[in-house]
Amino acid sequence: MASSRPTLADVAAAAGVSVSTASLAFSGAGPIAPSTRDRVLTAAAALDYSGPNPLGRQLRSGRSGIVGVLIGDQLRRSFRDPVSIQMLDGLASTLGPLGFGVLLIPGAADEPPAHLDPLVESAVMDVAVLICGATADDANLATLRRRGIPVISVEGEPLEGVTEVGIEDRVGATELGRHVLGLGHERIAIVTLPFDWQRRSGVASPARLAEIRWEIPRRRLAGLTDAGIAPVAVYETPASLVEHGKTAGHALLSGPDRPTAIIAHSDLLASGVVLAARELGLRVPEDVSVAGFDGLDLPWLAPDVLTSVSQPLAEKGAVIGRAVQALMSGERPEPTTLSMALRIGTTTGPPPTR
Amino acid sequence: MASSRPTLADVAAAAGVSVSTASLAFSGAGPIAPSTRDRVLTAAAALDYSGPNPLGRQLRSGRSGIVGVLIGDQLRRSFRDPVSIQMLDGLASTLGPLGFGVLLIPGAADEPPAHLDPLVESAVMDVAVLICGATADDANLATLRRRGIPVISVEGEPLEGVTEVGIEDRVGATELGRHVLGLGHERIAIVTLPFDWQRRSGVASPARLAEIRWEIPRRRLAGLTDAGIAPVAVYETPASLVEHGKTAGHALLSGPDRPTAIIAHSDLLASGVVLAARELGLRVPEDVSVAGFDGLDLPWLAPDVLTSVSQPLAEKGAVIGRAVQALMSGERPEPTTLSMALRIGTTTGPPPTR
DNA sequence: AACCGACATCGAATCGATTTGATGCAGAGA
DNA sequence: TCTCTGCATCAAATCGATTCGATGTCGGTT
Known part of the structure; x- marks a missing residue:
């Protein structure tokens, strides 16, 4: 009693009212005389009572918030x-x-x-x-x-x-794909989000492409296909992080016959690709175009602004x-x-x- | 009953035991015959009972987890x-x-x-x-x-x-300050975290420096003072974000008599300063040294690694x-x-x- | 045969509130 | 004066579990 925290019952006792009335004073759900409410609130303040214990309320209402x-x-x-x-x-x-x-x-x-x-x-x-x-x-x-x-x-x-x-990321991907195709690109590579728990890193084989488990990369790839893109390479990454985009960018841009455009499944991946291109001495977009997905503001790319599809x-x-x-x-x-x-x-x- | 979810009482009734025994079957706190437990668990499975409702448990134990x-x-x-x-x-x-x-x-x-x-x-x-x-x-x-x-x-x-x-950020700041001083720098500027709710942006006046409300910038500034640094400018930022560091970097590095070293109160701010320096055509660290705080891995600065004080x-x-x-x-x-x-x-x- | 202890089980109190239906009282209308 | 209405208040049930103390049963000891 003295040791533990006061309960509504304590407050009611101190105010000389019943527990139900005290409850009404706090919740306001029901008729109560202003003088009574004041008496309860005063008693509560005197006891340093901090309002009804949410646990009790939750049990009764079945809601936890x-x-x-x-x-x-x-x-x-x-x-x-x-x-x-x-x-x-x-x-x-x-x-x-x-x-x-x-x-x-x-x-x-x-x-x-x-x-x-x-x-x-x-x-x-x-x-x-x-x-x-x-x-x-x-x-x-x-x-x-x-x-x-x-x-x-x-x-x-x-x-x-x-x-x-x-x-509508499938539609968004299609729009993005059309934009890139419209610029005249023919050698286009794609950097994707992970396909499944395996979170592999590297160019995906046709077999691998046929077994994409997770929805998001599947939809975004489908949208790009809808646009009419036949990628020269699809690079799978383990997670949507700048460093994975960078790795992918290096892999895709270092070899011969490098793509003229790279579309990534996220802005973070795309920004990694841009950084990789810069490190390789390639100019963006003169030597290689890069597009992302999400429409983020990435301060470290400034003054460049990533071409992207914004989601709200x-x-x-x-x-x-x-x-x-x-x-x-x-x-x-x-x-x-x-x-x-x-x-x-x-x-x-x-x-x-x- | 049929409409709402089953309770422990329902399970107990179905298993033909008391509620207390059913509780024991789930919690395992107390002696119970294996056969009885099985009976309770079977009844629970039959009723599609998903275990004791945490709300009830919480009220009793007073713990919510x-x-x-x-x-x-x-x-x-x-x-x-x-x-x-x-x-x-x-x-x-x-x-x-x-x-x-x-x-x-x-x-x-x-x-x-x-x-x-x-x-x-x-x-x-x-x-x-x-x-x-x-x-x-x-x-x-x-x-x-x-x-x-x-x-x-x-x-x-x-x-x-x-x-x-x-x-120990005060001590860490001191170590960092000594390192910078040891390199021979004399014109050192500091980019700080916000001082208070006002979150101002710009060089702080001596009056402003005397009324720092928040602990972290105060301690880190004190640590740098401990090292013996008398900064040529202290630039306050509204938040620990790359773009604010960039703004600060531009302001500090554009004028005449620019500092030869800038110490920031966070790696995010410091990375903004590095980006600002690069945009101004300054080489880091040949033209200006930059140090941060926290010891993060910032992929977008690579291959540069920020000099910093790491916290675990x-x-x-x-x-x-x-x-x-x-x-x-x-x-x-x-x-x-x-x-x-x-x-x-x-x-x-x-x-x-x- | 009487007793004791160990163990499984159960009934009831408890946690802290909300909410329903009942009660008492005061003022208004007949 | 009696009744009716309306409002403030209260007692008790309820939410879903845990846990304490009590009960009953069984086996083993002396």
């Missing part, structure tokens, strides 16, 4: 990608004012995860957001379903009972936030697909005349 | 800094296996925050971590104290009842994780101060001979 965000990768890697960060910021900004908190659930260090994440199994959450392109055989997804937690999937494949939020990251976060809200009010929100916009920068131009 | 991390800034800005990310990754990696989740609590968009963050006020958490250098007058800190939530403060000022985790970011996260664990077992963990290590890269050298 927590949105679990499954990163599907280690934070270290995932959060070096501004794409994740900006979306998460948009999400947190939308959710915060609604009283929701974001619980980070990082992926396992071993890939594919051998054991289920204990947090997915046991953490309290009202809604889960898979921000990593979920697939149907995802073990985490199965667990969330069993627990009865509504799921929002970002850029994943369409799944039964899951709210989708996506971007903050809006993506906001859309997810609204979907969370809708799920909490018992609605089944519609799947949303956000459009992308071609951004022509300074890193693409006509191919060199030889 | 959630660690609140107060970012103290917008995610967007804060997470563009690899320092925060890597530390957060270390923290999440340590906490995850212990069954703790990380709840992100972003700072308000308006600065200083006019209203209290509702999450600080009401979110469930066992421990709060202030990763942004807390000051004594922090409103969030007061709220957390009132709620009786133990607080861990990273790189903040020493505060009553708060567990400190810090780095992953270890910092791990130390915080262990402090959380200690606080949960009722101990009062000792404050920890991690040491830094001078890393001499390729961006510092002797001053140009004129």
